[in-house]
Amino acid sequence: MVLFLQQMINGLSVGSIYALIALGYTMVYGIIRLINFAHGEIMMVGAYIAFILAVNTSLPFILILLISMVLSAVIGVLVERVAYKPLRKAPRISVLITAIGVSFFLQNLALVIFKADPKIMPELIEKKPIAIGPLQVGTVTVTTLALSIVFMIALDLFVKRTKPGKAMRAVSEDKDAAVLMGIHVNKTISLTFAIGSALGALGGVLYGITYTQVFPTLGVLPGLKAFIAAVLGGIGLIPGAVLGGFVIGMIETITKAYLSSQWSDAIVFGLLIIVLIVKPTGILGKNEKEKV
Amino acid sequence: MLKVKNIDVFYDKIHAIKDVSFNVSPGEVVTLIGANGAGKTTILKTISKLLEPTNGVVLFEDEPLNKLLPHQLVYLGMAHVPEGRRVFSRMTVKENLEMGAFIRKDKAGLKADYDQVFSYFPRLKERINQPSGTLSGGEQQMLAIGRAMISKPKLLLLDEPSMGLAPLLVKEIFNIVETIKKQGTTILLVEQNANQALQVADRAYVLETGRIINSGDAKVLLEDDSVKRAYLGG
Numbered sequence A: 001m002v003l004f005l006q007q008m009i010n011g012l013s014v015g016s017i018y019a020l021i022a023l024g025y026t027m028v029y030g031i032i033r034l035i036n037f038a039h040g041e042i043m044m045v046g047a048y049i050a051f052i053l054a055v056n057t058s059l060p061f062i063l064i065l066l067i068s069m070v071l072s073a074v075i076g077v078l079v080e081r082v083a084y085k086p087l088r089k090a091p092r093i094s095v096l097i098t099a100i101g102v103s104f105f106l107q108n109l110a111l112v113i114f115k116a117d118p119k120i121m122p123e124l125i126e127k128k129p130i131a132i133g134p135l136q137v138g139t140v141t142v143t144t145l146a147l148s149i150v151f152m153i154a155l156d157l158f159v160k161r162t163k164p165g166k167a168m169r170a171v172s173e174d175k176d177a178a179v180l181m182g183i184h185v186n187k188t189i190s191l192t193f194a195i196g197s198a199l200g201a202l203g204g205v206l207y208g209i210t211y212t213q214v215f216p217t218l219g220v221l222p223g224l225k226a227f228i229a230a231v232l233g234g235i236g237l238i239p240g241a242v243l244g245g246f247v248i249g250m251i252e253t254i255t256k257a258y259l260s261s262q263w264s265d266a267i268v269f270g271l272l273i274i275v276l277i278v279k280p281t282g283i284l285g286k287n288e289k290e291k292v
Numbered sequence B: 001m002l003k004v005k006n007i008d009v010f011y012d013k014i015h016a017i018k019d020v021s022f023n024v025s026p027g028e029v030v031t032l033i034g035a036n037g038a039g040k041t042t043i044l045k046t047i048s049k050l051l052e053p054t055n056g057v058v059l060f061e062d063e064p065l066n067k068l069l070p071h072q073l074v075y076l077g078m079a080h081v082p083e084g085r086r087v088f089s090r091m092t093v094k095e096n097l098e099m100g101a102f103i104r105k106d107k108a109g110l111k112a113d114y115d116q117v118f119s120y121f122p123r124l125k126e127r128i129n130q131p132s133g134t135l136s137g138g139e140q141q142m143l144a145i146g147r148a149m150i151s152k153p154k155l156l157l158l159d160e161p162s163m164g165l166a167p168l169l170v171k172e173i174f175n176i177v178e179t180i181k182k183q184g185t186t187i188l189l190v191e192q193n194a195n196q197a198l199q200v201a202d203r204a205y206v207l208e209t210g211r212i213i214n215s216g217d218a219k220v221l222l223e224d225d226s227v228k229r230a231y232l233g234g
């Protein structure tokens, strides 16, 4: 029982990383209906930035994290400006293929700069077990979970309470109507990329710390799983991304612990297929007709 | 206040608006009437810069709009209630009105304008925290008009506010148009309901397949035989 609870906490922690990354997918999809396949690479970039800072400076962890998030946000916005914005009126498939191109570009850029061999991520969070009742939980697990939840709450407040947050929701619902309100749509799209990328970088840094490595294809698998999480929860929906992330993290951890570590990915992907057959719009998605 | 000069608008190869010119003076209610597909919505969208004319120019208070970005027009004092209401259905009534007030900086004046919108549409106040997707069609139209009025426009563009509403609600909406006019807002009203539109309007333009084919005093057009035959059911 204790072991099971411990696995649950691990699952929540891994899930919170997927949730952070899934938020970027879902927010960008919500606002420009694009599956941003380069999002996993933003995560990787965030992890490398933290790695560089950790190796070359003695900045405290939280500062390293924030710098990585801010720089990744800038890179995310640049990617949108350079690669996606010129295609705003192009068919969706063109933008999708461009996103895949950006993804390869960033991966290969990392390969050129850092080489293929994984770098060891310095111990940014001091590793020791914390006792929660009878449970022994690692500091990394607890910090990951805590930081993710703090930023998710912050995002929720931002989107529900602030003017730019509400403008973001307005733009994702109806761009023309938002323009008529005086909302600068391109700025709002940039803001969405900035926030999504910052959360992705947070996920990347935490992922790098959890698995103690940074490498050019670091974003590929978690990016894919986070994308599945976003679809599973209902793409375009912020609570859906969080729910999907936690569900996938839990399932993955539990199957790894009790069934087989080889099968866990297959089970996660299988789950996606089943959910999409039963409910194509995802767990929280409403069956509304898509507006043209 | 508004001058539309010789505009042509295309959708790819479809020539939707052909050399259309008209103007609206301060304090006036002007209506554009015409059948389905005549090009009424296209004209309003062109004025709001959601569409670009191939030829011609639109001037608002003598300023040509071609250099401006679409979202800047609200700042100049133009508000557009689009066809089909287009409320933000996942947002509450309150949030929709807040989006209408997006450009407002004066907190004190804003309070008074909210009160005014609620006096036009008390129903909106009752449903203030309701997601607007769950409002009835008539309530959504009220919200769309309220959302536009909260920006305190000098010129209000209204695209078929009576579409799909029961007769009683149509009357209520036109009463509000009357009230908005009395309080000094200039209105450009697009309607298929020519009878009601001509009754509230000062002047009218009749549009047919992208061209203006008739224009004049609204009360005169109301009695005009060809207009009667084509748009007033005999």
Ligand SMILES: Nc1ncnc2c1ncn2[C@@H]1O[C@H](COP(=O)(O)OP(=O)(O)OP(=O)(O)O)[C@@H](O)[C@H]1O
Residues within 6 Å of the ligand: B011, B014, B016, B034, B035, B036, B037, B038, B039, B040, B041, B042, B043, B083, B192
């Ligand atoms: N997005 C579009 N793409 C192609 N053609 C369009 C588009 N929108 C409108 N049209 C065409 O342009 C013409 C004018 O359309 P518009 O919507 O302006 O008419 P309307 O007078 O507003 O009609 P209604 O009273 O039905 O709203 C129509 O022939 C229509 O088919």
Ligand SMILES: [Mg+2]
Residues within 6 Å of the ligand: B040, B041, B042, B083, B160
């Ligand atoms: Mg129309």
